Amino acid sequence: MTSPLLQVRDLRTYFATDRGEARAVDGISFEVLEGETVALVGESGCGKSVTALSILRLLPEPPGRLLAGSSVQLRGEELTSAAESRLREVRGGEISMIFQEPMTSLNPVFTIGQQVSEAIREHEAMSTGPGERGPAAAKRVAIEWLDRVGIPDPEHRYGYYPHQLSGGMRQRVMIAMALSTRPSLLIADEPTTALDVTVQSQILELLASLQTELGTAVLLITHDLGVVAQVADRVLVMYAGQIVEEASVEALFRAPEHPYTEGLLQAVPDLEERRERLAEIPGNVPRATAWPTGCRFKPRCPYAWSRCRDVPDLLRSGRAEQSAARCWLVDEPERRRSGSGFGPGSPDGRREEVGES
Amino acid sequence: MIRYAVRRLLEAVPILIGIVTFIFLLLHLAPGDPATAYFNPNVSPEIIDRMRENLGLDRPLHEQYLRWLRSFFTGDFGYSFSQHRPVADVIRDALPNTLLLSAVSLVLIFLVGCAVGAVQAVRQYSALDNVTTFVSLFVYSMPGFWLGLMLILAFSSPAMPEFLRLPISGVTSIDYEFMGPIERIVDRLRHLVLPSFALGIASAAGVARYMRGSLLEVISQDYIRTARAKGLSERRVILKHALRNALIPIVSLLGLYLPLLFGGSVVIEVVFSWPGMGRALYNAILARDYPVVMAASFLFGVLVLGANLLADLLYAVIDPRIRTD
Numbered sequence: 001m002t003s004p005l006l007q008v009r010d011l012r013t014y015f016a017t018d019r020g021e022a023r024a025v026d027g028i029s030f031e032v033l034e035g036e037t038v039a040l041v042g043e044s045g046c047g048k049s050v051t052a053l054s055i056l057r058l059l060p061e062p063p064g065r066l067l068a069g070s071s072v073q074l075r076g077e078e079l080t081s082a083a084e085s086r087l088r089e090v091r092g093g094e095i096s097m098i099f100q101e102p103m104t105s106l107n108p109v110f111t112i113g114q115q116v117s118e119a120i121r122e123h124e125a126m127s128t129g130p131g132e133r134g135p136a137a138a139k140r141v142a143i144e145w146l147d148r149v150g151i152p153d154p155e156h157r158y159g160y161y162p163h164q165l166s167g168g169m170r171q172r173v174m175i176a177m178a179l180s181t182r183p184s185l186l187i188a189d190e191p192t193t194a195l196d197v198t199v200q201s202q203i204l205e206l207l208a209s210l211q212t213e214l215g216t217a218v219l220l221i222t223h224d225l226g227v228v229a230q231v232a233d234r235v236l237v238m239y240a241g242q243i244v245e246e247a248s249v250e251a252l253f254r255a256p257e258h259p260y261t262e263g264l265l266q267a268v269p270d271l272e273e274r275r276e277r278l279a280e281i282p283g284n285v286p287r288a289t290a291w292p293t294g295c296r297f298k299p300r301c302p303y304a305w306s307r308c309r310d311v312p313d314l315l316r317s318g319r320a321e322q323s324a325a326r327c328w329l330v331d332e333p334e335r336r337r338s339g340s341g342f343g344p345g346s347p348d349g350r351r352e353e354v355g356e357s
Numbered sequence: 358m359i360r361y362a363v364r365r366l367l368e369a370v371p372i373l374i375g376i377v378t379f380i381f382l383l384l385h386l387a388p389g390d391p392a393t394a395y396f397n398p399n400v401s402p403e404i405i406d407r408m409r410e411n412l413g414l415d416r417p418l419h420e421q422y423l424r425w426l427r428s429f430f431t432g433d434f435g436y437s438f439s440q441h442r443p444v445a446d447v448i449r450d451a452l453p454n455t456l457l458l459s460a461v462s463l464v465l466i467f468l469v470g471c472a473v474g475a476v477q478a479v480r481q482y483s484a485l486d487n488v489t490t491f492v493s494l495f496v497y498s499m500p501g502f503w504l505g506l507m508l509i510l511a512f513s514s515p516a517m518p519e520f521l522r523l524p525i526s527g528v529t530s531i532d533y534e535f536m537g538p539i540e541r542i543v544d545r546l547r548h549l550v551l552p553s554f555a556l557g558i559a560s561a562a563g564v565a566r567y568m569r570g571s572l573l574e575v576i577s578q579d580y581i582r583t584a585r586a587k588g589l590s591e592r593r594v595i596l597k598h599a600l601r602n603a604l605i606p607i608v609s610l611l612g613l614y615l616p617l618l619f620g621g622s623v624v625i626e627v628v629f630s631w632p633g634m635g636r637a638l639y640n641a642i643l644a645r646d647y648p649v650v651m652a653a654s655f656l657f658g659v660l661v662l663g664a665n666l667l668a669d670l671l672y673a674v675i676d677p678r679i680r681t682d
Binding site: 101119163 | 582588590605678
């Protein structure tokens with residue numbers, strides 16, 4: 001087996017807040033192989049974005065801090081202890097990132113062309129051809145990339161400012177900026193959330209085709225299971241700062257192991273089946289300063305029983321290769337049938353609290 | 358961009374006419390007229406009436422106004438009663454001194470203000486931030502004339518070592534005529550230090566506070582995270598991507614601080630015996646020298662208007678979002 005491109009081991013990122021220490025990312029491990037697309041899925045506040053920013057050490061420290069024992073390795077090279085100068089080579093060079101808000105992610109006072117060529121010049125060795133240096137080469141490559149991401153009339157648009165472009169066009173610029181340095185990994189943090197649906201699928205198709213062309217691996221962060229189904233190879237489901245389930249995209253949609261994943265899937269509207277109300281997961285995500293003890297999903301879980309006071313590590317299930325979930329149901333699948341499951345939400349959106357604490 | 362500038366210039370014309378009209382009316386509302394100011398009480402009323410006729414003061418108000426407007430815009434500001442020479446000459450002597458002092462203060466305000474504010478923002482909550490915040494609030498709350506007097510006391514004091522002593526009045530030393538070219542420049546600069554400091558430092562402290570807040574806000578923006586994610590050095594992120602955005606609100610302060618500067622120059626020029634427009638205005642008011650008062654008020658109006666125009670143009674230079682509409 002080839003060694004993974006990115007290997008995250010026991011990553012813990014905590015924040016100092018007024019209410020105490022927020023354990024935003026609390027011991028997650030995963031890997032991304034060369035060229036594959038891994039989706040990191042979860043609700044707002046579960047730690048997805050913090051995970052992404054922690055990989056590139058882009059979090060403000062303080063208030064954030066990476067705990068000792070956290071490890072992020074890029075092709076075997078440890079990044080958590082890397083020097084700032086090395087991190088700068090990695091950022092935008094080997095690992096690029098695009099963000100949720102194309103409207104605010106570009107600097108309003110520079111032209112989009114200047115911003116793309118700046119990335120190219122910063123990582124000149126990997127972006128322009130051999131022997132090509134300097135601003136003219138960077139500009140040529142930038143225009144080439146604006147063209148590749150589908151911006152019409154790129155020579156002219158090179159001199160446009162971000163406010164002259166639509167949200168979808170700006171996200172294309174972000175993609176051009178991120179991929180122009182030919183990174184091995186692209187971290188896309190909710191890249192389509194702020195866009196409307198038709199533009200969303202265009203952007204996803206663009207990402208997918210460029211990914212095939214360049215062989216870039218993608219870590220896609222999203223809360224949208226539709227997006228996951230469209231592009232991902234493998235899925236990591238995150239809840240309350242931990243990864244609760246890991247599976248191939250087929251296995252996940254066919255047979256989710258973790259009750260949280262099951263709840264998420266049932267909350268997706270289905271065109272075939274008309275229902276008055278969608279099923280919903282009762283309650284809210286707990287606060288990162290006070291995660292529940294034992295299984296963190298226990299207070300919202302319809303199957304919870306006494307064993308949930310302790311929580312297993314990811315348990316491998318026999319049902320699909322590489323599937324694993326942080327839930328005792330993997331051991332005792334018969335409990336799932338006897339449990340009540342997720343029903344449609346009651347009008348007041350609540351149900352009786354299950355379990356103690 | 359050029360169209361924008363031309364439009365703004367044209368917009369300034371009615372405002373200028375308004376200022377001039379206002380000054381004219383204010384003068385006519387005041388009791389007495391130039392003829393009574395000119396002559397002492399034992400001159401016979403017939404002669405005063407003839408003087409009025411000569412000066413055109415017997416004509417209807419609108420006619421006087423138009424004549425006066427015409428001469429005003431051709432640069433004929435009349436004759437100074439107290440200095441017994443044309444007002445244009447008075448202005449020619451005083452205006453360059455005021456412009457020099459204001460320009461130096463302005464550079465001080467924005468260079469020092471922005472630099473201090475930027476350092477405070479980058480090192481937020483550090484000891485350096487706390488100390489400079491305290492000092493700038495302290496300086497900000499000090500009245501300029503008092504600060505000026507304290508500076509004079511300190512820098513002319515015999516206790517001050519010779520090389521630190523600075524001139525406390527005037528534009529040049531008495532022996533200026535006998536100096537070489539480099540010595541002359543040094544002499545002029547030495548004379549500028551205290552008045553420009555006293556005039557500008559409070560505003561610099563204000564600008565520093567604004568700059569700190571502005572830069573802190575910009576640093577938390579998404580595009581700064583993007584710049585960092587590109588692999589740029591922290592220095593480049595701050596100096597290139599953050600600073601230019603942080604300066605946008607600061608530029609509009611320029612239009613606010615310049616009038617303050619011209620107003621302050623009246624006091625500071627008197628304190629430091631600086632032969633500028635401010636001091637000329639002050640002396641003219643005491644001597645009821647109306648032509649000088651009118652011309653000086655008008656010029657201050659023009660300067661403020663020009664400053665605002667400059668601020669708006671700079672605004673468009675620095676922020677592309679303004680330029681397009």
